[in-house]
Each structure stands twice: as C-alpha cells, then as structure tokens.
Amino acid sequence: MKAVVFEQFSARPSIQQVPDPSPAPHGVVVKVMANGVCRSDWHGWMGHDPDIRLPHVPGHELSGVVEAVGKDVAKWRVGDRVTVPFVGGCGTCPECNAGHHQVCDSQFQPGFTHWGSFAQYVGIHYADVNLVALPDTLDFATAASLGCRFVTSFRAVVDQGRVSAGQWVAVHGCGGVGLSAIMIASAAGANVVAVDISDQALALACQLGAVATVNATQVADVVEAVVEITQGGAHLSLDALGHPTTCFNSISNLRKRGKHVQVGLMLADHSTPAVPMSKVIANELEILGSHGMQAHRYDAMLAMIQSGKLAPEKLIGKRVTLEQSIDALINMDKFEGTGVTVVTEF
Template sequence: MKAVVYEKFGQAPKVMNVKEPELADDGVIINVRATGVCRSDWHGWKGHDSGIELPHVPGHEFAGVVEAVGKNVRHFKVGERVTVPFVNGCGSCPDCHSGNQQVCSTQTQPGFTHWGSFAEYVPINNADTNLVHLPDDMDFATAASLGCRFVTSFRAVVDQGKVKAGQWVAVHGCGGVGLSAIMIANSIGANVIAVDIAEDKLTLARSLGAVAVINASKVDDVAEAIMSLTRGGAHVSLDALGHSVTCVNSIKCLRSLGKHVQVGLLLGEQAAPNIPMSKVIAQELEIIGSHGMQAFRYQDMLAMMLSGKLVPEKLIGQRINLEQSIDALTTMDSSSVPGVTVVTEF
C-alpha cells in the first residue's frame, strides 16, 4: 500500500510502498478515505513522543470504509462507513469497564503506538469498543476532522469543563482544537472569547461564534484583557495550543472557582509551565486535563451535528493529496493556514 513514512525524527518523510497491515481476530482493516493533519502528528515527527518506533507512518484522525473484519468482531461489517477516536481502549481493564477508554492504561493510538492513517489502510484492534458508525450523509473529510481535534474539544467543553449557557469561556489558540471549542461552546450558549496572534484565525473564530477576540501580539496582558471583558474573569478557560504562555494565561484569566482545561499537548521545551499555584489555591480554581473522547460519546455529538447545532465542515481549510501532506506536516509549527487540513486523495 502507499503510505507516508519517516525513518528519522525531524527528517522529511517520503511516500513509499509498504506492506499492508495484518488483521487481528478482534480488529478491522479500514480503507482510509480521509485523514487530518494534526499538530500531534507534528509532535510525533519531531520526536516528542517517546513511544514511536521508527520507521513510522503518522496519522490518527481519519475516516473510511471497513475493508476486512476479524472473526471475533460482532458489530461491524465490510463496507460500512466508520471513524475512530484517536485513543483506543483495550476493552478489558477497569478504566474501560468504567467507560473511560480515553485513559486506558494499555491504550493504543493509530499514528503513535502503531502505524497510522497517512496510508491507504490502517488496522484498528478491539473494533467493537473503538469504532464508530458514520451517518450515511456525512462526507469523509468532515468525519476525519472529528477524530482528534473536534472530539477532544467536545469532551473538553462539555464533559470536562461542563460549560453552561451564559458562562464566559476563553479559548487560547485558534487552530483546529481551539476553533472546534469555540463552535461547541457557542452552540451551548456560552460567551466565547478567542485568543490568537493571527488575524485571519481570529476572523474565522468570530465567524464561528466568538463574541470577542484578542490578538495576543497586540495587548500587554492577555489575562487582564479577558478579566476586563468578562468583568471578573472567565468561568472556563481552555489552552487549546499547548504552550507555557497560553497555559499560564488560561489560568490567570479565570474568576474565582473557575476551571482551566488543558487540551493542547505540553511537550518538549513547553512541558513544564510555571503554574500560578497561589492563584489556584486562593481562588479554588480547578485544573483539568482532557485527553480524547470515548467512542460511545460520539452519538451525542453526532446528534448535535445532524440537528445543525454543530457544523464541523466549516473548520476545514484545505483538502490535499497524500504527497502534499508531507509539506503540511513538516511546516505545521510555522504555518498560518486557518482551519483543518485534510488529506482526501491517496
């Protein structure tokens, strides 16, 4: 099969013909029809994820058609349209039994623990726990854009942040995760403030429901600006980028009893932000992690999409081919292209 492969961290990947994946008894093989290019893939390519073994095929947010089914799979058939969370649970540990596959201690992640979706085919084990049926009228590019950024934001806003109508929500970073969070929080009825350093991303954020935007490169104190706009601070604030500056700003902009949700990965030199713990204690703030979303939680999100409350296709910026994904991946840290880039041609 054709796939994008990197043989050294930080070295330009290549399109190669590689061996097709093997089918597990409890798994499926998916013919990939679309896959997103995500900042997490860039972190993996840079070597920030110690679990990746070389050579490696990146890609973890995808949608496609079931190509082959293992003999123990009960709920999925060849030809069905599916997607999958980027965190796959084992299905048998205490976390999985409690419905928390997103923190399974033996989880697998396509594009990290094994070869991913920058390829024609990708394997998914424990398919009955981890696969999600797609609505017939949802195109594959939209479905792929859900796989990491949108579902991660949905859980961060709805399940972890427990955002309510009328609350102030600050979103720091307007990439795919941040824009998704803005759309989701707005659909609930929250008042969203978007923060970024790129005017085109802030313009897109406003079109997706942000009631105010802040260009962090043009204000002296982001947290103070949010405190002023909200007359006391955000009820919920999300670091959707994963940077020490955005993490600290997110905590500093909260009102008493507020919630900071860390969504962006803090890796490499950004791994140890200087948390203002005195504020956390004095104002009884909550600091909450958010890591993916379980397959069974997709149904509520899909229902909101079918009703028209959520329109994730608005987040898609570019549709590219597999060869173009190499440049999109390797320049992700410096790219200013707004929205989600999705590979739709293999």
C-alpha cells in the first residue's frame, strides 16, 4: 500500500510503498477513505511520544470501509462504513469494564502505538469494542474530522465540563479543537468567548457560535478581558491549544467554583506548566483532563449531528491528497489557515 512514512523524527516524511496490514484475530483492516491532519500527528513526528518506533506511519483521525475482518470479530463485516476513537480500549481491563475506554490500562492509538492512517489501509485492534458505525448520511471527510479534535472537544465540554445553557465558556485557541468546542458549547446553549491570536480564526469562531472574541495580541491582559466580558469569569474554560500561557490563562479566567478542562496536549518542554494553585484553592476551582472519547459515547454526538444541532462539516478547511499531507503535517506548528485539513485522495 501507499503510505506517508518518516524514518527520523523531525525529518521530512516521504511517500513509500509498504506492506498491507493484516487483521489481528480481534481486529479489522480499514480501507482509509479520509484522514484528518492533526497537531497530535505533528507531536508524534517531532518525537514527543515515547510509544513511536521508527520507521513510522502517522495518522489517527480516520474514516473508511472495513476491508478485512479477524476471526474473532463478531460485530463487523467487510464493507461496513466506520470510524474509530483515537484512543482504543482493550475491553477487559478495570477501566474498560467501567466504561472508560479512553483511559484503558492497555490502550492503543493508531499512528502512535502502531502504524496509522496516513495510508491506504490501517489495522484497528479490538474492533468489537472500538469501531463506530457511520450513518449513511455522514460523508467520510466529515467523519474523519471527528476522529480526535471533535470527539475530544465533545467529551471535554459535555462529559467533563458538564456545560449547561446560559453558562459562560471561554475557549483558548481556535484551531480544530477550539472551533469544535465552540460549536458544541454553543449548541448546548452556552455563551462562548473565543480567544486566539488570529483575527481570521476568531472570525470563524463567531460564525460557529462565539458571542465574543479576544485577540490575545491586542489586549493588555487576556484574563481581565475574559472576566470583563463574562462579568465575573467563565463557568467553564478550555485550553484547546496546549501551551503554558493558554493553560494559565484558562485557569485564571474562571469564576469561583469554575471548571478548567485541559484539552490541548502538553508535551515535551510544555509538560509541567505553571498553575495558579492559590486561586484554585481559594475559589474551589476544578482542573480536569480530557483524553478522547469512548466509542459507546459516539451515539449522543452523532444524534446531535443528524438533528442539525452540530455541523462539523463547517470545520473542514482544506481537502488534500496524501502527497500534499506531508507539507500539511510538518507545518502544523505554523498555524497556517483555519479549520481542519483532511486527506481525501490516496
């Protein structure tokens, strides 16, 4: 099969012909019809993930059609239209038995623990636990864009943040994760303040439901700006970028008993950010993480998409070829353009 392969961290990947995957007894092989280009892939290419072994094929935001099925798989057949969470569970550990597959003790992640979906085919483990059936009305590009950013934001806003109508929600960083969170929080009836350094990204945030914006390069103090807009601070705030500054600001702009959810990855030099702990204690703030979403929770999100309350297709920016995905991947840290880039030609 054709795939994007990198043989050294931070060195330009190339298109190569590599062996097709075979399904594990409990797994399937998916023919990739669309694949999102995500900042998490960039972190992997940079060498920030200890699970990656070289040479490597990145990619974890995927949708496609089941091509081959392992002998122990009961629920899936060749030809099924599917997607998959970027964190997969084993289905048998204590966390999986409690329904928390996103923090499985033996979790796997396509594009990190094994070769991923910047390719024509990808292997998925424990298919009966992790595959998600796609409605016929959902196109592959939109389904792929859900894979990491949208589902992580859904869990962050709905399950972890427990958002409710009328609350103020601050979203720091208006990339794919942040824009997803803005759409989801707005659909839940919250008032969203979008924070970014790009007027273009903030304009798109308004189109997706933000009622106010803050350009961090144009105000003296981001926290003060958010507190003023929200008349006392956000009930829920998300760091959707993953940077010490946005993390600190997200916690600091909360009102008393507010919730901060860390969605953006904090890796390498950013893994131990400063936290205003005195404010956390005095104001009884909650600090929460959000790490993907279980396959069994997709139904709630897909129902909102089919009803029209959520429109993730509006988040798609560029559609590119597998060859073009290399430049899109290695330039993720430049934050060029808006929306989600999706590979649709292989």
